[in-house]
Amino acid sequence: MSAALRRNATISRLLQRHPITHLTDPALAQAPVLRTQTRRSRAYVRFSDLVRRTREYELSPSLFSSRFSSSSSSSISKIGFVGWYLGMVKSRPVLTKSFTSALIYTAADLSSQTIALPSTGSFDFVRTLRMAGYGMVILGPSLHFWFNYMSKLFPKRDIFSTLKKMFMGQALYGPAMTVVFFSVNAFLQGENTTEIVARLKRDLVPTLINGIMYWPLCDFITYRFTPVHLQPLVSNSFSYLWTVYMTYMAGLEKASTTPSRLTQ
Numbered sequence: 001m002s003a004a005l006r007r008n009a010t011i012s013r014l015l016q017r018h019p020i021t022h023l024t025d026p027a028l029a030q031a032p033v034l035r036t037q038t039r040r041s042r043a044y045v046r047f048s049d050l051v052r053r054t055r056e057y058e059l060s061p062s063l064f065s066s067r068f069s070s071s072s073s074s075s076i077s078k079i080g081f082v083g084w085y086l087g088m089v090k091s092r093p094v095l096t097k098s099f100t101s102a103l104i105y106t107a108a109d110l111s112s113q114t115i116a117l118p119s120t121g122s123f124d125f126v127r128t129l130r131m132a133g134y135g136m137v138i139l140g141p142s143l144h145f146w147f148n149y150m151s152k153l154f155p156k157r158d159i160f161s162t163l164k165k166m167f168m169g170q171a172l173y174g175p176a177m178t179v180v181f182f183s184v185n186a187f188l189q190g191e192n193t194t195e196i197v198a199r200l201k202r203d204l205v206p207t208l209i210n211g212i213m214y215w216p217l218c219d220f221i222t223y224r225f226t227p228v229h230l231q232p233l234v235s236n237s238f239s240y241l242w243t244v245y246m247t248y249m250a251g252l253e254k255a256s257t258t259p260s261r262l263t264q
Contacts, residue, residue: 089229097232098140104236105135108243116248124251130188131247138180143232146173151228165223166216174215178207178246185250198255207249214242 088096109131113123150168154161182203186196218238226234 086230089233093229094141094144097144097236098136100233100236101135101140101143102132103135104240105131105139105243105247108240109247112244112247112251115244116251127247127251130185131243131250134181134184138184139177140232142173142177143235147228147231147235150223157224159224162220162223166219169219170212170215174211175208178204178211181246182207182250191254194257195254198257202255203249203252207246210245211242 085096106128109128110123113127117123146169150165153168154164179200182200183196186199191199215238218235222231222234222238
């Protein structure tokens with residue numbers, strides 16, 4: 001009897017705190033009330049723990065900053081020069097490709113002078129400056145726009161599209177840039193129009209023939225396997241040896257403008 005009285009007293013107190021009007025049996029109302037209180041207490045404990053952890057992180061921001069700085073520094077060290085260059089190609093494509101062409105033309109001209117000069121000769125740094133300026137102002141931007149135009153004209157990189165790009169380069173871009181290269185270099189050396197035309201008559205055709213023997217394989221690799229934004233870099237890499245030859249040809253003496261006398 002005493003146990004039953006205590007149970008009824010407990011049920012009465014619970015009903016006073018949480019009245020349930022739609023139930024007539026107090027025993028049926030006891031279980032959901034206890035479960036509700038248990039869920040509320042657990043939720044309160046979890047929320048209190050979350051607030052405590054949040055305050056701990058707010059009081060120690062150096063932990064986050066140290067982790068961020070260490071991760072960023074490690075990622076920067078992993079990127080290196082190649083990652084920096086690729087980022088510059090995407091953010092400043094024309095300027096980056098122009099500087100690349102200028103550096104390659106500078107190295108190629110110094111190599112060409114090293115091969116051609118006698119042991120007692122000295123470097124012509126004015127000539128090297130001309131070559132660097134040509135790569136910076138003319139060749140670099142022209143490569144950027146040419147490769148972008150080819151990718152829009154023939155967007156695929158299959159064999160047929162690659163062959164069409166190669167043909168366009170050999171038929172249009174290559175001869176045009178060779179004429180521009182010889183003409184600009186001769187003009188900067190002080191040659192007049194007649195002397196420039198004579199130089200082109202002497203040097204243009206042999207240069208184009210040698211280009212046909214050198215560039216098709218290089219163009220195939222560039223157009224077939226290289227992304228568009230890196231094609232000028234690959235083309236410039238191939239053009240190092242070619243530029244050694246071109247700077248040698250551009251450094252030749254003036255072509256004779258005196259017509260040869262016919263023997264009678």
